[in-house]
Amino acid sequence: MAEQLLFEVADELARESLDLYEKTGDEDIFQEVTKIIGASSQTLEEAYKTAVRVRRAEKRALERLAERRAALDG
Template sequence: MSTLQETASKLADDTIKIMEQSGDDRLHFEVADLLGKSSQTLEEAYLTEVRVRMAGKAARALLHKKAKALVDAQKPQE
């Protein structure tokens, strides 16, 4: 993994962790703005990492919901 990818990945992990703890769903834009002032390349890589993680999280939540609905549908009715 390149330094760029590793840095972007670690920053994305840290940002999402803080976003989840604080409820600040716009923090990644603040971090991206800061990065963009000195490295547009890192900014773009970071935003890609954040988007991938957020999309994955949303997809996992959808699959969890669908799986739960399937299990609930298979339970005998009382």
């Protein structure tokens, strides 16, 4: 239960950070959030950084798949 909560919170923070980054282009948001949560929970900090990496990788992979799909439909 606690582990699930950890991942849910980390993923929500990652999604919010990535959304703000998409709107502003400001990479500093990730460092700011990392610093804030790291001051209270190193475990949450690591989960957040992992969630950001996973979400970014997911976005790149989905974009590539869309390109490949478009080329097939082309």
